[in-house]
Amino acid sequence: MIRIDFNRLRFVIIDDNAHMRRILRTLLHGFGAREVFEAEDGASGLEAFTTQMPDIIITDWAMPIFDGLELTQMIRQPGGNANPFVPIIMLTGHSERGRVLAARDAGVTEFLVKPISANALHDRIVNVVCNPRPFIRTSTYFGPDRRRNFSSTYAGPERRKGGRADVIRQVPLAEKARMVD
Amino acid sequence: MPPPKDDRPSVRTYADHEVITPPNKLIKVIAKRGGFHEDPIARAEAALQELSSDFGEWMRAECDRLHAIRIVIKTTGFTKQSLDELFHAAHDLKGDAATFGYPLAAPIAESLCRLIEHTPDPKQIPLPLLDQHVDAVRAIVREHARPDIEKIASALNERLQKVTEEFLVHQNRHRPGYLDGVFSPPIAPGDKF
Numbered sequence: 001m002i003r004i005d006f007n008r009l010r011f012v013i014i015d016d017n018a019h020m021r022r023i024l025r026t027l028l029h030g031f032g033a034r035e036v037f038e039a040e041d042g043a044s045g046l047e048a049f050t051t052q053m054p055d056i057i058i059t060d061w062a063m064p065i066f067d068g069l070e071l072t073q074m075i076r077q078p079g080g081n082a083n084p085f086v087p088i089i090m091l092t093g094h095s096e097r098g099r100v101l102a103a104r105d106a107g108v109t110e111f112l113v114k115p116i117s118a119n120a121l122h123d124r125i126v127n128v129v130c131n132p133r134p135f136i137r138t139s140t141y142f143g144p145d146r147r148r149n150f151s152s153t154y155a156g157p158e159r160r161k162g163g164r165a166d167v168i169r170q171v172p173l174a175e176k177a178r179m180v181d
Numbered sequence: 182m183p184p185p186k187d188d189r190p191s192v193r194t195y196a197d198h199e200v201i202t203p204p205n206k207l208i209k210v211i212a213k214r215g216g217f218h219e220d221p222i223a224r225a226e227a228a229l230q231e232l233s234s235d236f237g238e239w240m241r242a243e244c245d246r247l248h249a250i251r252i253v254i255k256t257t258g259f260t261k262q263s264l265d266e267l268f269h270a271a272h273d274l275k276g277d278a279a280t281f282g283y284p285l286a287a288p289i290a291e292s293l294c295r296l297i298e299h300t301p302d303p304k305q306i307p308l309p310l311l312d313q314h315v316d317a318v319r320a321i322v323r324e325h326a327r328p329d330i331e332k333i334a335s336a337l338n339e340r341l342q343k344v345t346e347e348f349l350v351h352q353n354r355h356r357p358g359y360l361d362g363v364f365s366p367p368i369a370p371g372d373k374f
Contacts, residue, residue, distance in 0.1 A: 003212035006221065017273050019239045023280060026232050030225025055207055062272055085190070085203040093276030093294075097362065114276030115287075118225040129210060135190075135201040145200075 004129050006032035012052055013038050014045030014071065015060040015091070020116075024058060024091070027118050031125070042066035046074055053082060056128060058121075061092035061103070068092070069106045076107035076143050084142070085135060087128035091116060107143025109133075236281040243277060244319050246270045251315045259303045267311075268297045274318060285334035286321045289314055289341055296345050299363060300352050310348065314341060 011033055013024045021038050028036050037052045039045035043065040049057060057075070059068040066074075068090055078084050087109040092099070095113045103111050110124040133144040190203040247270040254263050274290035293314040300306050317337045324330055346364055353359045 001220075003221070005210045005212050008210045009207070016269075017277070019243070019277060019281075020273075023229065023232070026228045027225045030228035031221040032224075055210075062269060085201075087207075093272050115279035115284075118222045118229065122222050122225070129207045132203075132205050132207070135203065137199040137201060138197060 002126050002130055004126060006125075007034055009033055009055045009125075009129075010035040010052060011037065011056050011058060012045065012048045012054040013058045014040075014042065014048070014063070014068065016040050016063045017060070020060070020091075020114075023116065024121075027116070027121055030118065031122060042068065042071040045071055049075060049086070050081065054086065056087045056089065056125060058089045058091055061090060061094050061099070069102065072103070072106040072108055078137060078142050087132070089121075089124050089128065091121075104146055105141070105143075107141075109144050233282070240278070240281040240283050240286075240322055243270070243274050243281075244322050247274060247315055248319060251311060254311070255308060259306070264297060264303050268294060271297065271314075283322055283325055285325070285331065285338075286318045288338045289317045289321070289334075292338070292341050292345050293318075295363065296349070299349050299360065301356070302352075305352060307348070310341075310344060313344075317341060 006028070011028055013021055013028075013036060015021050015024070015038075018040070021040070025036050025038065037048050037054065039048040041064045045057075045059060045063075048054070059071060061068040063071075072088050072090070075081065075086060075088065076084050088107070089110045089112060090103050090108045091112045091114065092103075093114045100111055109128055112120055112124050135143060136145050188204055188206075190201045192202075193200045247267075250263060250266045250270055254267060257263065271290045271293040275287050275294055278284060278287040278290060293311075296306060296310065296314070297303065317334075321330065321334045321337070324333070327333070349360060349363070
């Protein structure tokens with residue numbers, strides 16, 4: 001198992017449900033994290049992102065004021081804040097395929113479906129630390145490279161123009177979301 | 182002031198996109214071999230186990246929240262705010278029930294979410310069907326220690342899912358294809374402890 005020093009990571013967790021924030025804090029402290037900041041909606045989450053400069057954000061999707069998807073889009077504004085590359089783990093009860101794809105297209109780094117487990121959360125955190133993906137900027141997207149895998153069966157045209165971009169071979173987000181302990 | 186040279190992302194520019202590789206500032210937290218011996222996952226699970234004595238109370242609080250908004254809706258009818266609150270309460274139950282030790286309540290909360298989310302005109306949601314979902318969740322939580330609770334919950338879930346599906350199919354009859362995939366198992370069933 002790859003070990004990371006959680007004591008040197010700063011987290012912001014954003015969830016309108018106080019029980020879920022308590023569970024997340026407990027798990028992160030259990031991993032060894034000491035710096036865990038909480039926010040209860042998208043607006044205060046954005047403020048916490050700006051003031052606390054976290055290494056990793058863990059956010060819910062459905063929240064008041066603006067939701068986790070909108071929060072992600074606000075953070076993924078190149079030049080708009082200090083760290084548009086911050087890893088964002090979306091922890092949500094939404095499990096439909098369309099939701100996973102929408103999260104991916106908003107710039108979410110990892111997707112984790114409730115109910116939460118220590119193992120799955122640890123896996124996502126280790127992945128963002130050890131296997132960071134490059135970012136892609138197009139006219140309509142800024143976020144982690146959405147091509148996690150190279151498909152030898154893809155028969156369509158190369159949609160990125162001007163040369164073949166690197167493909168970072170990783171488990172696709174939807175596949176990762178399916179993973180169970 | 183521009184960031185120090187080492188902190189700048191490298192950028193490769195192509196015709197219609199850029200590939201940006203930010204410096205990996207987190208690499209410093211990867212432990213050297215032999216640096217840590219205790220299993221962090223086991224430690225986190227143990228911490229969660231200590232917290233679990235509160236889970237029953239938390240689950241009852243979530244059920245009370247669902248019940249309270251149901252009462253509001255029955256008194257004042259569906260409004261955008263009450264519908265949002267109802268969906269949030271059901272959605273939180275769907276996500277939290279298994280973590281709190283009541284996994285049998287989660288599919289019924291999920292069915293209620295589906296009912297709210299996919300009814301084109303929320304005013305058409307039958308109040309008895311709303312009641313049945315809320316009462317089923319509360320009953321499963323209240324009676325979770327019964328030896329036959331799994332059988333009861335399964336029967337309730339099966340019936341509510343069926344009635345909800347029939348209702349949604351009827352309500353969406355003018356939107357062909359809209360419900361495609363809505364009733365299929367989610368692609369991300371989630372993790373279990």
